[in-house]
Amino acid sequence: xxxxxxxxxxxxxxxxxxxxxxxxxxxxxxxxxxxxxxxxxxxxxxxxxxxxxxxxxxxxxxxxxxxxxxxxxxxxxxxxxxxxxxxxxxxxxxxxxxxxxxxxxxxxxxxxxxxxxxxxxxxxxxxxxxxxxxxxxxxxxxxxxxxxxxxxxxxxxxxxxxxxxxxxxxxxxxxxxxxxxxxxxxxxxxxxxxxxxxxxxxxxxxxxxxxxxxxxxxxxxxxxxxxxxxxxxxxxxxxxxxxx
Amino acid sequence: xxxxxxxxxxxxxxxxxxxxxxxxxxxxxxxxxxxxxxxxxxxxxxxxxxxxxxxxxxxxxxxxxxxxxxxxxxxxxxxxxxxxxxxxxxxxxxxxxxxxxxxxxxxxxxxxxxxxxxxxxxxxxxxxxxxxxxxxxxxxxxxxxxxxxxxxxxxxxxxxxxxxxxxxxxxxxxxxxxxxxxxxxxxxxxxxxxxxxxxxxxxxxxxxxxxxxxxxxxxxx
Numbered sequence: 026x027x028x029x030x031x032x033x034x035x036x037x038x039x040x041x042x043x044x045x046x047x048x049x050x051x052x053x054x055x056x057x058x059x060x061x062x063x064x065x066x067x068x069x070x071x072x073x074x075x076x077x078x079x080x081x082x083x084x085x086x087x088x089x090x091x092x093x094x095x096x097x098x099x100x101x102x103x104x105x106x107x108x109x110x111x112x113x114x115x116x117x118x119x120x121x122x123x124x125x126x127x128x129x130x131x132x133x134x135x136x137x138x139x140x141x142x143x144x145x146x147x148x149x150x151x152x153x154x155x156x157x158x159x160x161x162x163x164x165x166x167x168x169x170x171x172x173x174x175x176x177x178x179x180x181x182x183x184x185x186x187x188x189x190x191x192x193x194x195x196x197x198x199x200x201x202x203x204x205x206x207x208x209x210x211x212x213x214x215x216x217x218x219x220x221x222x223x224x225x226x227x228x229x230x231x232x233x234x235x236x237x238x239x240x241x242x243x244x245x246x247x248x249x250x251x252x253x254x255x256x257x258x259x260x261x262x263x264x265x266x267x268x269x
Numbered sequence: 270x271x272x273x274x275x276x277x278x279x280x281x282x283x284x285x286x287x288x289x290x291x292x293x294x295x296x297x298x299x300x301x302x303x304x305x306x307x308x309x310x311x312x313x314x315x316x317x318x319x320x321x322x323x324x325x326x327x328x329x330x331x332x333x334x335x336x337x338x339x340x341x342x343x344x345x346x347x348x349x350x351x352x353x354x355x356x357x358x359x360x361x362x363x364x365x366x367x368x369x370x371x372x373x374x375x376x377x378x379x380x381x382x383x384x385x386x387x388x389x390x391x392x393x394x395x396x397x398x399x400x401x402x403x404x405x406x407x408x409x410x411x412x413x414x415x416x417x418x419x420x421x422x423x424x425x426x427x428x429x430x431x432x433x434x435x436x437x438x439x440x441x442x443x444x445x446x447x448x449x450x451x452x453x454x455x456x457x458x459x460x461x462x463x464x465x466x467x468x469x470x471x472x473x474x475x476x477x478x479x480x481x482x483x484x485x486x487x488x489x490x
Contacts, residue, residue, distance in 0.1 A: 047395050074385055081361075081365060088424055091421055093401055094409055111352060125318030143302050143303045144318065156333065160350045184443070189339060190364060191443050191447060260427075262419050264423075
């Protein structure tokens with residue numbers, strides 16, 4: 026067989042792996058749903074959660090498709106399809122591909138032959154595999170630790186949980202401001218993410234207030250996050266053209 | 270008599286089987302390509318490529334796994350570490366679902382809610398990528414349209430603006446110190462940018478936990 030990065034057989038192999046990954050998600054969804062119903066959770070509530078999660082996912086998923094398109098110019102379509110359907114990201118895959126291409130003494134943009142394709146794929150796969158096997162190794166211990174914490178001191182366990190979420194959010198809030206200092210040099214583009222974040226935060230706050238005040242539009246509370254995400258992204262278009 | 274497994278015990282068992290299976294299948298992919306096209310890897314390139322890439326991502330991977338498991342819950346962790354996009358998609362999705370359902374992350378209801386949200390998000394993502402791959406020719410000019418560029422470039426600020434306002438306003442006492450520290454670090458250190466924000470997440474989480482513990486002990490929370 027003559028190799029090509031877009032050979033139909035590679036697409037078939039990728040399709041099989043993607044089907045397995047999809048099956049895992051469906052499996053966990055069904056099991057969690059059944060258990061939820063079993064312990065008396067309202068089916069309507071579960072359905073609402075599922076619908077909100079799918080609506081919220083659309084924009085970030087489209088961003089992943091854009092990453093697939095970006096990577097496909099160098100790696101063909103099948104490999105980016107696989108890599109971005111499993112753990113990985115545009116920046117990670119690009120770095121792994123470039124490091125391997127450099128190690129093989131080829132240009133990162135060169136058309137890969139079969140040996141180079143196998144090498145790049147192995148590096149991409151092995152270098153980011155930690156989470157997949159580490160979760161089964163430590164998940165039970167860590168979750169039991171959390172349960173014990175809850176038993177020992179309930180109030181602290183709740184604060185512990187909130188603190189973790191706040192810690193993650195704080196890092197991203199800091200990141201949004203990372204280019205602000207360029208304003209001193211006359212470059213205002215560093216303010217774009219800050220203004221987008223402010224718009225999104227305002228929309229979220231308005232959605233929360235409206236949903237709380239008017240019973241008829243209570244559903245707005247469920248969709249406040251996707252709405253603020255899309256509004257923030259949409260605001261980026263005029264804000265960017267204004268500040269850059 | 271054999272002890273009946275709890276739901277959580279079953280999640281650990283299923284998760285272990287699924288994740289190890291997916292890991293083996295992912296490793297089998299390059300092996301299958303090598304066998305089908307009768308090609309062996311460039312061993313030197315493989316070794317040097319791994320040396321250049323793996324150590325940093327392994328280190329970050331270990332820290333991320335430890336940081337994210339308590340937030341994602343068990344089922345959510347097994348799924349998220351297979352399907353990826355954790356901090357920019359799966360975790361915000363789970364957080365929003367917990368908020369929507371008004372349940373705590375460390376309860377069984379919380380475990381179920383986050384698993385459902387993350388599973389649905391993974392399914393939708395996978396299906397949209399499949400659609401994108403099938404329709405790549407007509408979609409490319411639309412998605413690569415320069416008008417839309419800024420919208421996707423600013424997805425993270427748009428996401429964390431909405432998420433931040435809810436969580437920070439509700440836990441403002443806990444949030445003051447880490448938000449201030451992260452602002453100072455990101456504004457003053459040029460090396461902190463989109464490439465390094467992932468490393469700063471665990472740093473910020475640990476710092477917030479320490480500060481919260483001190484505040485709790487002093488009776489400020």
